[in-house]
Amino acid sequence: MLSIIVPCYNEEESIPYFLEEVNKVKSKLHHELEFIFINDGSQDNTLEVLRQMHQRYPSELRYISFSRNFGKEAALYAGLQAAKGDLVTVMDADLQDPPDLLPEMVRLIETENYDCIGTRRADREGEPVVRSFFARAFYKIVNKIGETEMVDGARDFRLMTRQMVDAILELTEYNRFSKGIFSWVGFDTKYISYENRERVAGETSWSFWKLFKYSIDGIINFSDAPLNIASFIGAISCFGSGIALLFIIVRALLFGDPTSGWPSLVSILLFVGGLQLLCLGIIGKYIGKIFLETKKRPQFIVKETEKNVKREI
Structure with a gap:
């Protein structure tokens, strides 16, 4: 048959x-x-x-x-x-x-x-x-x-x-x-x-949007690479922030502490905040999949x- x-x-x-x-x-x-x-x-x-x-x-x-x-x-x-x-x-x-x-x-x-x-x-x-x-x-x-x-x-x-x-x-x-x-x-x-x-x-x-969501599900269901990427982004951000902090401390000791630079500081904060939200979103997607699996619907x-x-x- x-x-x-x-x-x-x-x-x-x-x-x-x-x-x-x-x-x-x-x-x-x-x-x-x-x-x-x-x-x-x-x-x-x-x-x-x-x-x-x-x-x-x-x-x-x-x-x-x-x-x-x-x-x-x-x-x-x-x-x-x-x-x-x-x-x-x-x-x-x-x-x-x-x-x-x-x-x-x-x-x-x-x-x-x-x-x-x-x-x-x-x-x-x-x-x-x-x-x-x-x-x-x-x-x-x-x-x-x-x-x-x-x-x-x-x-x-x-x-x-x-x-x-x-x-x-x-x-x-x-x-x-x-x-x-x-x-x-x-x-x-x-x-x-x-x-x-x-x-x-x-x-x-x-529709294009349905296919896009379907492709995201396919990537998440068969790879943990997005989690690795999120971890990598977090590590790079942490390392970069440490270098920047060391540079600011050295500059303050040698040349004083200028008051300028607030726009760049705000930009950096927004950038780092965006990376954090991105990584949380990736983690949340996996947690959501786990949540649906544990319901046993x-x-x-x-x-x-x-x-x-x-x-x-």
Whole structure:
């Protein structure tokens, strides 16, 4: 069996197109298919569409609907927990993850003994220049300061063996960053490239600010380098302040204590205060992550599944 996990947020227009495209390559897969759609608190008619699609494909299509929007990471985790297949793939409903790659991905796993076949975009054509710049910068930074290598342009779209999926599910942390988790668990992985594709319908929910916060979470979840930087800044500031204090004392002893210099003194105080706030902010970010982990809150809350429909269609 091949399980296809599809997180959805306001994807009512994309879902029928997605199923149509997957069914086109179904004959080439030679596997029983299992669709698991995760409705992540959509504000449109995504849930109604999933109910209808389940009526059309009762033996193949399952869905899980959250009580509210918990985020894509929670949706991925819920899908991986629910998947029953020997092979499991994660795909977006907007067809930016091309289903026509699935037969080749299955072939590579079954004939070349890979544990995971990942995908990456060959280029960022069609993406805003600023977003592309920051995306490349993120991968460069996280690969330099972190111990887990992340492939530039890698998508969540990947085909995994049951063994790899079970290993991922053993990581029950609340603060999840799937791209890092996929790399952290290891296993033999091969990446295949494809040209960037536009959404088939609807609009993306990922704004620049959401992506920026997501990247910060990725850095914090897989590296303690920011804490080391904060410590380094504190040590340099302390050393610099000591040198400056020694200079002022020597100057006062040799030439007296001039009254000028208040603007520079205030500037130095503001600069040092800013560094302290920066370091406290970095530390606070890590403490906040610890706080969320210790609460032991669930990753998501399920409101409805295909077995427990809340309303009649």
